[in-house]
Amino acid sequence: MNETAAASASAAEDGEPDRGAADSAGPADATDPDPVVVGEGVRKSYGEVVALDGVEIRVEPGEVFGLIGPNGAGKTTLVRALTGTTEAEGDLRVFGVPPREVDPQRIGLLPQSFDPPERLTAVELVDYYGGLYDAARDTDPVLRDVGMADDADAWYETLSGGQQRRTCVATAIVNDPDLLFLDEPTTGIDPAGRRSIHRLIERLAGDGTTVFLTSHAMDEVERLADRVALLRDGAVVAVGAPDELIAEHGGEPSLAVALDGPADEAAVEAVQEALSDGAAEEDAPGVESTPEGLRIGGVRPEEIGDAVDALDAAGVAFESLAWSEPSLEDVYLRLTGEEYSPRSEAGSGSGTFDETAPDGGDR
Template sequence: MEAVVEATDLERTYGETVALARASLTVERGEVFGLIGPNGAGKTTLVRALTGTTEPDAGSARVLGTEPSAVDRDRLGVLPQDFSPPDRLTARELIDYYAGLYDDARDPDDVLAAVGLADADDTWYENLSGGQQRRACVGSILVNDPDVLFLDEPTTGIDPAGRRTIWTLVEDLAAEGTTVVLTTHDMAEAEHLADRVGLLADGQIVAQGSPEELVATHGGSSRLTIETTADPDAFADLEYPVERAATRRRSTNTDAVIVRDVTPAEIGTVVDYLEARDLEYTGLTWAEPDLEDVYLALADDAERERTTSADDRTPTETATAGETA
């Protein structure tokens, strides 16, 4: 396969802040690469380095075989997270304006239809809903029919129906050979769209692979969530690992326990255990590990490593760091 986007050991600092620390990735033609990570992990800086709007301190980047700043702009589409067009342009005027910047632009009507704004084409940007505004922004970077798309949080503020429209659009573009690099905090979005995902933490890509590979390696075990006020100690003789549900996990609450490594066929065994011991419960939910579990596990690991590194510094080092922060 042909590498279209490459980053090799990219480094970038802003004063004492390390934004990128030897970050590396490769994206092939027609691939959707999802970049995930905590706020401040360096995702936007990495995208800027790959699009030529930020110069790295060290390392190298190449897009379409050349340095990012030298790429033919007709072949790129870049959607920043904070892109804000003029309020007093209609959706059509916005798309027409960007289409006018290129010699061989797509038909604005096709673009408006593709992002689901055909019926709102005469509405001023300021009067569009938040989701419609974001779709208009996505449309503005598609008018040149780019070979490579960089999307920084493309569905921020978009309602579920609009999000599905953008997802379908990205899938169609990739099927036609467009290479897509997107950042997102939506793990469902990354899992749905990305052929491969890279998790960025503290300026480094600490893991990458297909969502399935990452879940298999880092996602942990299946979990059966039992909504009950019973303490985990009440499950001492159950043959499966049991823990109190953590409040950080979605679809759980503090009045619940999690039973690990239970297959769907074994749920009945747990129910029999509950009933035999008169343990009251109000609901059962079984789930396989997903990309959110991977994110939480790896982000926690990176945070612990950073905290440990800070704790291991000498008093002099700690004092110096405090003085320069």
């Protein structure tokens, strides 16, 4: 069993107080004015490598909070600190108390790496995890929630990767948690299954569950999260609603021009000159070569025809055009760098940063 999951399971088995006794940790409904999660000046090091470097974070009741960042940025370390499975410096509070003092009945946790017993069926696994809590949901509706009702009696080891992940999601929600941590919840799940999990997360949040979502799928975070924090080199470098981050950091809409390969410098200059003809220099769209052809930035939908005329004038024959608005992925790439190498900057530790912590967990 994954260390993080094992810690949560053993805490529940140790006879912690039930939900009614958790009032000292603060109510979890959306009317609660106090934040569910607070982290101030959170720091964690593994030897000389700094995993968390003064993280500031606040999660409000009932919101879906997304955490994104490159591998090795410190995301999993932060989740482990907030769930009380690793020690960290700074002020960390969950429901108003230190993470290790929170009633585990109130927490649901799906770690990125999760290895339940393979010779149990899906229903047996959910039954087992449900049995760790004083008041768990019935297993059948939980399996229906994650789309596993038809395969409930199949051994875990015979399930596909996506079916295994759905079963793991079921073990995280069987206790009907007030705060749900999901680390890459849809990894390996097919598009239909992802959509089902997305609807489940939206429904849980609508019913008052606070969701802390970590994912590398930017479309997933953009769809689900009320607010997003981007973690880089162990520090939060941007936080806000997805549309706010996109407006501030995402850049302009662009037109992707597919050629038979990257455009050469002469083609880029010719298209740029054609676009600049008659326009002020600061108003002319920017042109750059891409692995697939060309990218023309700052093109509004009504200006696509002008871009096509400029391509014709420059003698550039294209295969297809694709117009797009900026997205959370553009924010991610802009703030981390497309070729970003974690911990490579001066003064930030050693040149490389392995995601595996010395104790075997992920950072």
